[in-house]
Amino acid sequence: xxxxxxxxxxxxxxxxxxxxxxxxxxxxxxxxxxxxxxxxxxxxxxxxxxxxxxxxxxxxxxxxxxxxxxxxxxxxxxxxxxxxxxxxxxxxxxxxxxxxxxxxxxxxxxxxxxxxxxxxxxxxxxxxxxxxxxxxxxxxxxxxxxxxxxxxxxxxxxxxxxxxxxxxxxxxxxxxxxxxxxxxxxxxxxxxxxxxxxxxxxxxxxxxxxxxxxxxxxxxxxxxxxxxxxxxxxxxxxxxxxxxxxxxxxxxxxxxxxxxxxxxxxxxxxxx
Amino acid sequence: xxxxxxxxxxxxxxxxxxxxxxxxxxxxxxxxxxxxxxxxxxxxxxxxxxxxxxxxxxxxxxxxxxxxxxxxxxxxxxxxxxxxxxxxxxxxxxxxxxxxxxxxxxxxxxxxxxxxxxxxxxxxxxxxxxxxxxxxxxxxxxxxxxxxxxxxxxxxxxxxxxxxxxxxxxxxxxxxxxxxxxxxxxxxxxxxxxxxx
Amino acid sequence: xxxxxxxxxxxxxxxxxxxxxxxxxxxxxxxxxxxxxxxxxxxxxxxxxxxxxxxxxxxxxxxxxxxxxxxxxxxxxxxxxxxxxxxxxxxxxxxxxxxxxxxxxxxxxxxxxxxxxxxxxxxxxxxxxxxxxxxxxxxxxxxxxxxxxxxxxxxxxxxxxxxxxxxxxxxx
Numbered sequence: 001x002x003x004x005x006x007x008x009x010x011x012x013x014x015x016x017x018x019x020x021x022x023x024x025x026x027x028x029x030x031x032x033x034x035x036x037x038x039x040x041x042x043x044x045x046x047x048x049x050x051x052x053x054x055x056x057x058x059x060x061x062x063x064x065x066x067x068x069x070x071x072x073x074x075x076x077x078x079x080x081x082x083x084x085x086x087x088x089x090x091x092x093x094x095x096x097x098x099x100x101x102x103x104x105x106x107x108x109x110x111x112x113x114x115x116x117x118x119x120x121x122x123x124x125x126x127x128x129x130x131x132x133x134x135x136x137x138x139x140x141x142x143x144x145x146x147x148x149x150x151x152x153x154x155x156x157x158x159x160x161x162x163x164x165x166x167x168x169x170x171x172x173x174x175x176x177x178x179x180x181x182x183x184x185x186x187x188x189x190x191x192x193x194x195x196x197x198x199x200x201x202x203x204x205x206x207x208x209x210x211x212x213x214x215x216x217x218x219x220x221x222x223x224x225x226x227x228x229x230x231x232x233x234x235x236x237x238x239x240x241x242x243x244x245x246x247x248x249x250x251x252x253x254x255x256x257x258x259x260x261x262x263x264x265x266x267x268x269x270x271x272x
Numbered sequence: 273x274x275x276x277x278x279x280x281x282x283x284x285x286x287x288x289x290x291x292x293x294x295x296x297x298x299x300x301x302x303x304x305x306x307x308x309x310x311x312x313x314x315x316x317x318x319x320x321x322x323x324x325x326x327x328x329x330x331x332x333x334x335x336x337x338x339x340x341x342x343x344x345x346x347x348x349x350x351x352x353x354x355x356x357x358x359x360x361x362x363x364x365x366x367x368x369x370x371x372x373x374x375x376x377x378x379x380x381x382x383x384x385x386x387x388x389x390x391x392x393x394x395x396x397x398x399x400x401x402x403x404x405x406x407x408x409x410x411x412x413x414x415x416x417x418x419x420x421x422x423x424x425x426x427x428x429x430x431x432x433x434x435x436x437x438x439x440x441x442x443x444x445x446x447x448x449x450x451x452x453x454x455x456x457x458x459x460x461x462x463x464x465x466x467x468x469x
Numbered sequence: 470x471x472x473x474x475x476x477x478x479x480x481x482x483x484x485x486x487x488x489x490x491x492x493x494x495x496x497x498x499x500x501x502x503x504x505x506x507x508x509x510x511x512x513x514x515x516x517x518x519x520x521x522x523x524x525x526x527x528x529x530x531x532x533x534x535x536x537x538x539x540x541x542x543x544x545x546x547x548x549x550x551x552x553x554x555x556x557x558x559x560x561x562x563x564x565x566x567x568x569x570x571x572x573x574x575x576x577x578x579x580x581x582x583x584x585x586x587x588x589x590x591x592x593x594x595x596x597x598x599x600x601x602x603x604x605x606x607x608x609x610x611x612x613x614x615x616x617x618x619x620x621x622x623x624x625x626x627x628x629x630x631x632x633x634x635x636x637x638x639x640x641x
Contacts, residue, residue: 005603011447012440012610014418014425036451043450046400047419049393052313055326060308063333067301131556132496134504140515141542141564147522148535148572156523163519170505177502182509189516196520408551438613445551 007036016040139166153204154221160197161225164190164261168232168254175243175251183250190254194261198225202268222269226262233258289349292340300340304333307350310421311357317416318361320405328364332357351423354431358413365409396454403453407446414442415450507557511545528579529594535572536601539565543604547611555621558612562627566634573601574637581639598638605635
């Protein structure tokens with residue numbers, strides 16, 4: 001069991017001041033978990049010492065007094081709205097208006113039946129608020145999985161190229177609705193991907209270690225990716241004129257990163 | 273506020289309940305005496321308002337008095353009363369806007385018969401009080417029932433209308449949040465961060 | 470006339486079917502912004518995990534990085550559970566399952582083939598497997614079993630899938 005697991009187990013105990021043997025052995029030999037256990041124990045001790053102010057009124061005494069004297073216990077109820085019995089009123093209404101309601105119900109069924117034929121299956125029922133899935137999140141996870149499976153630098157290079165494209169597209173989509181800080185984050189991620197991903201992987205494909213045909217393939221790959229970065233820069237630059245001033249800085253950062261990456265790739269492609 | 277420390281004598285309480293169910297108000301009276309302060313304390317922590325807590329406590333015991341016939345002898349009376357209290361709290365929250373009152377400095381309860389509070393602990397307690405107040409309601413309620421009231425996870429679950437596993441999880445989450453926020457305050461007095469004791 | 474009507478109806482039906490096969494319509498901008506806001510920190514971590522994955526030069530290192538990626542998703546799941554958002558919990562659980570199944574397990578297996586008993590890296594392989602198993606075992610404790618999140622069938626199904634992956638990790 002690792003320390004994180006032990007520490008979680010301490011917090012889930014009925015009382016962290018009473019440690020079972022299974023945890024005691026690890027804690028005895030681990031300073032970090034010892035400190036944690038002591039802090040958890042102290043937390044519970046302090047929680048039990050939290051002061052409570054006295055009640056402002058004398059309601060306990062009133063209730064006890066009334067009970068003792070055998071008086072009816074009368075109170076000023078809290079201003080909580082009384083819950084009316086909806087079921088009773090509803091049944092009465094339905095009974096009084098059977099014919100009209102029956103006709104309306106039939107009409108509703110006809111409409112619903114027609115609607116269900118026209119709408120695609122799998123549509124969530126009307127009125128149920130669901131959190132939709134985040135396509136961009138799924139894309140990023142897919143890119144990570146692709147990187148986990150990739151065996152060669154050229155594969156990783158292509159994946160990073162795709163990731164850079166995902167990020168620049170997302171930035172353009174968010175440019176009018178996200179906050180400047182959020183947009184700046186995306187720009188920073190794009191910059192990291194270009195420098196630490198694209199350019200780094202390109203460096204892992206030095207031309208001098210390759211055969212002639214492999215060198216030609218390398219140049220083709222690098223040129224293609226340089227072209228993609230150029231596209232990303234152009235599209236993003238075009239948008240800087242259409243977004244609020246706050247968003248411009250982040251988009252410009254993407255443009256600059258893409259152009260810098262493009263330049264590096266072309267240099268590497270031509271050096272080979 | 274006097275903290276109840278003497279253990280419940282099961283036979284004694286069972287007698288009071290039997291008496292209350294057969295119409296003997298004195299029996300119910302004893303149950304009020306036993307559990308009023310505890311319920312008030314928990315409801316104060318939940319509502320963070322003395323007036324509302326007192327009102328809810330009264331409301332709870334009066335509902336309990338009205339429903340005492342339906343209480344199943346042999347089951348946990350404290351959990352039953354706290355359950356009514358919890359329901360009242362939930363209803364009250366739904367219907368009224370909650371106003372928080374800071375604990376005034378002169379309103380701290382004297383520790384009659386309780387644990388002596390050292391100066392170091394007093395400072396930590398002020399911070400902890402706020403951190404507990406900031407916890408989400410369901411974490412706070414579970415934590416305090418477990419730690420302050422000493423109820424088992426099973427009893428906590430019954431009061432909050434959930435499963436034992438969820439009650440355990442809520443207490444875990446509450447402690448986890450407090451540990452994150454409070455770690456400097458939780459070092460033993462005199463120790464500094466990084467020191468091993 | 471009748472033939473035109475039949476053709477029209479057939480065309481409409483075909484168009485509807487074709488539309489159903491295409492990509493989902495883009496999300497409204499406000500929804501996109503909200504989703505981004507919720508997932509901002511997670512996205513940053515995932516991008517960084519990707520960069521680290523690319524630097525990992527062996528199956529063992531990639532396995533460890535996949536484990537960290539899965540754990541990042543598990544942490545976000547826990548926060549989504551605290552926020553009482555069962556749809557998000559289920560979504561993150563599915564993504565975590567993908568990472569374990571398609572990233573962690575294959576790399577662990579590849580590492581197992583490379584690293585024989587007695588190899589200096591053998592203890593590290595054992596540790597990665599142990600930590601990964603621990604992460605999966607402790608997952609249910611991080612998600613409530615009732616209430617809005619715990620009662621959600623989507624959440625239950627997604628967690629069950631992840632739990633079933635424990636066996637694929639092999640014995641530490």
